[in-house]
Amino acid sequence: MRAVRYDAFRQQPRIEQLPDPACPPRGAVVDVHATGVCRSDWHAWQGHDDSVVLPHVPGHEFAGVVRSVGPEVTRFTPGDRVTAPFILSCGRCEQCLAGNGQVCPDQQQPGFDLPGSYAEQVVVIEADHNLVALPAEIDMVAAAGLGCRFGTAFHAVRSQARLQEGECLVVLGCGGVGLSVIQIARAIGARVLAVDVSPGALEAARRLGAEPVPTTPDESADVLVGRLLEASGGGADVTIDALGSARTARIGLRSLRPRGRHVQVGLLLGEDADPALPMGLVIGLELQVLGSHGLAVGEYRELLEEIASGHLDPGATVGTVIGLEDLPDALVGLGGVPASAGMTVARIG
Ligand SMILES: [Zn+2]
Ligand SMILES: [Zn+2]
Incomplete structure (x- = not known):
């Protein structure tokens, strides 16, 4: 797969051909259709986040289609339209069971301690717990921001x-x-x-x-x-x-x-x-x-209902749509005052 990767902090990221990711037994591989460009990606690239291991693929807010699932996954199948909160939680601890996965002590985050979504494919761990099914009406570019911003x-x-x-x-x-x-x-x-x-x-x-x-x-x-x-x-x-x-x-x-x-x-x-x-x-x-730290996976039901009813429109907050090849420069450019208003989202594939 193609992915954006950097080998050192503050060094220009490049588009690389990487091996397709392996699917964990309880995880899923998602074909990324859109990924947001968030200021946290820039902080990670600056070296402000201790969890990042080099070389690194950034990106933590995305929407896409399930490509494959592990043998222990029961709620999702290939072809499902999905997103996921950027805080991937364990699904089993006290906080997760209380519905507060956003503060799960065993959380992992794509684009920080896991390879991210500036790529054609991204892995979602604990897929039954963390994946969120997207209604057919929501456009992938609009849905990308649901994972973070x-x-x-x-x-x-x-x-x-x-x-x-x-x-x-x-x-x-x-x-x-x-x-x-x-x-x-x-x-x-x-x-x-x-x-x-x-x-x-x-x-x-x-x-x-x-x-x-x-x-x-x-x-x-x-x-x-x-x-x-x-x-x-x-x-x-x-x-x-x-x-x-x-x-x-x-x-x-x-x-x-x-x-x-x-x-x-x-x-x-x-x-x-x-x-x-x-x-x-x-x-x-x-x-x-x-x-306030991300959102819990259980909050998506209400969020998606508000979008379906027309009360909320995440697409209205998107300012610029780019391609995978534009992501390296977009990431580097996040350090300055943005040239255009609204979210930048890359459409992939
Ligand atoms: Zn947990
Ligand atoms: Zn973010």
């Missing part, structure tokens, strides 16, 4: 923030996760203030029903917090850091009204891994700080 946003807004109709949400960062958050929040009937430095991202946010709040990298946090407190009428009910930095995490907490909820979705890596947060404010205003 759209699914992660769904979990953050619905399960973690428990955002309600009429509440005010501030989303910091309008990349793939941020735009998905906006669509999901607007479908609930919340007001959304969307913060970003990119005019293109803000325009995409506006089209999805958010009120754009332009900023610049060097705007003082005090000034931005002041603007957000004023625009939200005394503070947001919920803030979501969809970018992932010490600065945006702090701005999110400081922009809440009393008893507000901050959800940290964007990964905090490198020098931002252990940020100082205003915990005095957390006590005094009884704020809640919530983490």
